[in-house]
Amino acid sequence: MNEQALKELLYKMADDQLILGHRNSEWTGFGPLLEEDIAFSSMAQDKVGQSQALYTILHELGEGEPDTVAFMRNADQFHNCQLVELPNGEYDFSLIRHFLFDTAEAIRFEMLSNSSYAPLAQLAKKIKGELRYHTMHANIWIKQLGAATEESIGKLQQSLETALPYALGIFEPSPYEQELISEGIFEGEVALQDVWLKKVEEVIGQTKLTMPDVASLTPAFGGRVGKHSSHLQPLLDEMSEVFKIDPGADW
Amino acid sequence: MASLGCHFLLPLMMKSLDPRVTRLNIPEGELVPKVPLDQFGTFEVFVQIKEGKGYRHEGIVHAPNIDMAFLFAKEQFSRRMMCSGIFVAETRNVYVTAFTEDKDNVYSHIVDNIPEDGEEETYEFFHLNKRGKQHSHIGSVPAKSHQHALTLAKSEFINGDPVYNVWVIKTSDILFTNEEDKIMWDTLPDKKFRDASDYRASDKIKEFKERQQ
Amino acid sequence: MYGGGNTFEGIKSTGLETEDPVKLAEFEARIERGEKIEPHDWMPQLYRKQLIRMIEQHAHSEIIGALPEGTWITRAPGFKRKLALMAKVQDEVGHAQLLYGAAETLGKPREQMLDDLISGKSKYSNIFNYPAFTWADSCFISWLVDAGAIVNQLANARGSYGPYCRALERICAEESFHLKYGHHCVIHLATGSQVQRDMMQAAFNRWWPPMMHFFGPSDKASVHSEILMRWKVKMSSNDDQRNQFLDMYVPKIWELGFTLPDPNLRKNTETDKWEYTEPDWEEFKRVINGDGPCNAERLAVRRTAEERGRWVRKALLAPKTEYVAPLA
Numbered sequence: 001m002n003e004q005a006l007k008e009l010l011y012k013m014a015d016d017q018l019i020l021g022h023r024n025s026e027w028t029g030f031g032p033l034l035e036e037d038i039a040f041s042s043m044a045q046d047k048v049g050q051s052q053a054l055y056t057i058l059h060e061l062g063e064g065e066p067d068t069v070a071f072m073r074n075a076d077q078f079h080n081c082q083l084v085e086l087p088n089g090e091y092d093f094s095l096i097r098h099f100l101f102d103t104a105e106a107i108r109f110e111m112l113s114n115s116s117y118a119p120l121a122q123l124a125k126k127i128k129g130e131l132r133y134h135t136m137h138a139n140i141w142i143k144q145l146g147a148a149t150e151e152s153i154g155k156l157q158q159s160l161e162t163a164l165p166y167a168l169g170i171f172e173p174s175p176y177e178q179e180l181i182s183e184g185i186f187e188g189e190v191a192l193q194d195v196w197l198k199k200v201e202e203v204i205g206q207t208k209l210t211m212p213d214v215a216s217l218t219p220a221f222g223g224r225v226g227k228h229s230s231h232l233q234p235l236l237d238e239m240s241e242v243f244k245i246d247p248g249a250d251w
Numbered sequence: 252m253a254s255l256g257c258h259f260l261l262p263l264m265m266k267s268l269d270p271r272v273t274r275l276n277i278p279e280g281e282l283v284p285k286v287p288l289d290q291f292g293t294f295e296v297f298v299q300i301k302e303g304k305g306y307r308h309e310g311i312v313h314a315p316n317i318d319m320a321f322l323f324a325k326e327q328f329s330r331r332m333m334c335s336g337i338f339v340a341e342t343r344n345v346y347v348t349a350f351t352e353d354k355d356n357v358y359s360h361i362v363d364n365i366p367e368d369g370e371e372e373t374y375e376f377f378h379l380n381k382r383g384k385q386h387s388h389i390g391s392v393p394a395k396s397h398q399h400a401l402t403l404a405k406s407e408f409i410n411g412d413p414v415y416n417v418w419v420i421k422t423s424d425i426l427f428t429n430e431e432d433k434i435m436w437d438t439l440p441d442k443k444f445r446d447a448s449d450y451r452a453s454d455k456i457k458e459f460k461e462r463q464q
Numbered sequence: 465m466y467g468g469g470n471t472f473e474g475i476k477s478t479g480l481e482t483e484d485p486v487k488l489a490e491f492e493a494r495i496e497r498g499e500k501i502e503p504h505d506w507m508p509q510l511y512r513k514q515l516i517r518m519i520e521q522h523a524h525s526e527i528i529g530a531l532p533e534g535t536w537i538t539r540a541p542g543f544k545r546k547l548a549l550m551a552k553v554q555d556e557v558g559h560a561q562l563l564y565g566a567a568e569t570l571g572k573p574r575e576q577m578l579d580d581l582i583s584g585k586s587k588y589s590n591i592f593n594y595p596a597f598t599w600a601d602s603c604f605i606s607w608l609v610d611a612g613a614i615v616n617q618l619a620n621a622r623g624s625y626g627p628y629c630r631a632l633e634r635i636c637a638e639e640s641f642h643l644k645y646g647h648h649c650v651i652h653l654a655t656g657s658q659v660q661r662d663m664m665q666a667a668f669n670r671w672w673p674p675m676m677h678f679f680g681p682s683d684k685a686s687v688h689s690e691i692l693m694r695w696k697v698k699m700s701s702n703d704d705q706r707n708q709f710l711d712m713y714v715p716k717i718w719e720l721g722f723t724l725p726d727p728n729l730r731k732n733t734e735t736d737k738w739e740y741t742e743p744d745w746e747e748f749k750r751v752i753n754g755d756g757p758c759n760a761e762r763l764a765v766r767r768t769a770e771e772r773g774r775w776v777r778k779a780l781l782a783p784k785t786e787y788v789a790p791l792a
Contacts, residue, residue: 032773035323129434152779450644
């Protein structure tokens with residue numbers, strides 16, 4: 001098995017989950033209604049938990065301890081797509097991002113449940129239920145707000161247009177696409193994006209939102225190779241502020 | 252002891268200690284009451300902790316519709332330990348009998364028979380068997396109205412343990428968990444970080460005390 | 465999280481002379497027998513009013529209590545702490561939801577309670593008007609403020625109002641995680657590096673006075689408080705709760721080698737009661753009345769959250785549903 005290829009895949013997935021889980025946790029206590037505050041927080045916890053599970057697999061492959069890997073790297077060492085590092089903005093942006101990202105994530109793990117790499121296939125099967133809830137949550141919200149008031153439709157439409165080029169960055173091709181596919185580890189970003197686009201269009205089609213022409217957009221690539229927006233490093237500095245007081249300490 | 256508030260004095264207009272609050276960009280100015288809004292509807296939430304066990308009333312959520320009520324109920328009432336299913340029903344659709352007490356079975360106050368026309372549908376029954384406890388799901392009855400369902404259930408429950416209050420909900424007014432969605436609760440037992448048992452540290456205290464000696 | 469304090473002030477007359485004496489006697493006999501009062505039962509106006517006030521303040525304390533610890537939610541060190549703190553702050557919001565639901569069974573809609581919180585009309589636990597300067601402050605809150613809340617909540621869970629007791633049972637079960645988590649954090653700082661220990665000691669120095677305020681001033685003997693005790697609305701005196709807290713937790717603080725900033729703090733072995741320097745109740749009053757270090761920020765955050773969420777709620781409001789009070 002091509003370990004380089006595998007690690008690249010694991011890192012980008014883990015980094016995506018960690019950074020988005022972190023971002024989404026910023027809403028805890030500030031949500032638009034009490035019950036949603038609770039629901040959104042649970043999904044943020046799921047994401048951070050999933051990233052921990054992925055870093056643990058990496059650790060078993062010889063990488064550093066999950067805490068060290070998550071809390072001690074700089075932005076240029078992170079492989080997350082830029083979509084997840086963007087600030088939360090208003091709830092419309094956070095929801096659209098949640099919808100676009102989690103739709104992709106659910107399909108990715110669905111594909112990985114058949115992965116030739118057993119630890120990944122096991123993890124994919126285990127968290128299937130969590131992802132089921134995440135996509136159910138995202139779809140219901142987008143359908144509701146995407147067909148409610150002029151204000152909510154307008155806000156969602158604008159956020160959709162802002163987020164889409166970044167969402168395409170999820171599928172930035174890896175240098176190891178062919179290895180991953182031929183070794184049966186993962187079906188590849190192209191296949192993932194195809195299924196994702198159909199799902200997204202299906203949900204958007206049930207709202208009053210207009211799906212932009214994806215082919216005409218320039219994807220925000222770079223995240224997978226450590227090129228990030230100016231938002232990631234401050235996020236990491238904040239996240240590791242206490243940890244770095246004494247990285248060797250037991251907190 | 253001197254006034255201890257001084258330990259906490261913050262310079263005026265200092266940015267918040269919470270970076271999230273700083274990012275909220277709270278507008279300057281007077282505190283104004285928020286614009287009153289109509290409250291969302293109320294939904295009753297019933298939880299089954301494990302396959303084979305009955306559904307029990309756990310509380311309410313406010314939501315704009317039943318699909319969102321389910322989303323909200325799932326995290327508010329089943330984010331810990333175990334759950335195998337949830338259902339929600341709008342409070343307006345719950346038919347509530349009178350309350351009784353002192354071994355007085357509420358079914359003895361239900362009329363024996365009422366003539367009913369119309370379509371038969373099923374109705375779900377929830378019993379209160381002890382004052383101060385929650386309503387539990389008992390089963391369902393095909394009937395032509397809530398009241399009709401009660402008269403039909405009477406013969407079955409009149410001689411049993413006293414029932415102090417009954418909720419009757421038309422089955423079609425309840426949102427049940429789909430079979431294929433039940434996997435949503437699969438990883439609950441793994442979420443140890445929400446469990447007190449994951450935070451034992453008595454050995455650390457013991458070691459610390461030994462070091463002090 | 466909640467403490468005693470301001471809950472029962474401000475009632476001039478009991479109004480009992482206007483209540484139906486037969487119904488009042490039945491109501492009191494029921495409580496005397498140890499039964500719970502349920503939403504459909506008859507109850508005196510004073511009972512309803514005081515319970516709404518108490519449960520509402522408790523709910524506000526949960527939602528505001530999410531803020532001081534939330535200060536550290538994005539900075540918790542390591543996965544274990546990060547996940548736990550997210551879950552804990554989430555629980556506080558969840559507790560608010562449960563408690564608002566219990567108060568609603570008495571006839572006050574949640575929106576109205578939230579309005580009263582934001583306008584400053586209703587109070588919440590005073591301790592959340594203090595800032596969490598460091599990670600250790602958040603550990604203090606998780607362990608000891610929650611411990612204080614549990615003392616209060618376990619007492620209230622034996623009270624007379626059914627929906628409140630059921631909400632509290634659920635809350636106390638969840639708080640056991642908070643308490644263990646908080647203690648776990650403090651133990652790790654206590655047994656860690658000098659920097660970690662110093663950070664924790666500083667948090668003890670800062671938070672001890674508000675913690676002593678937490679249970680409120682000594683209860684004044686009055687007809688009013690006597691009635692609330694008889695009706696099992698108030699379950700034990702502020703001083704008793706404070707004493708119980710000190711008894712359970714001061715030894716646990718001392719065993720970790722920390723000091724508390726009160727030279728007079730000791731247990732009197734003859735009376736079996738704790739002695740301490742009288743807390744500064746002038747400061748307590750000043751902070752409760754709005755002049756604490758964080759009052760303005762706490763309310764501004766809630767107000768901003770409500771304002772920023774308004775378009776969401778407006779969009780979701782559909783004529784398909786209609787507000788009614790919960791059943792139980």
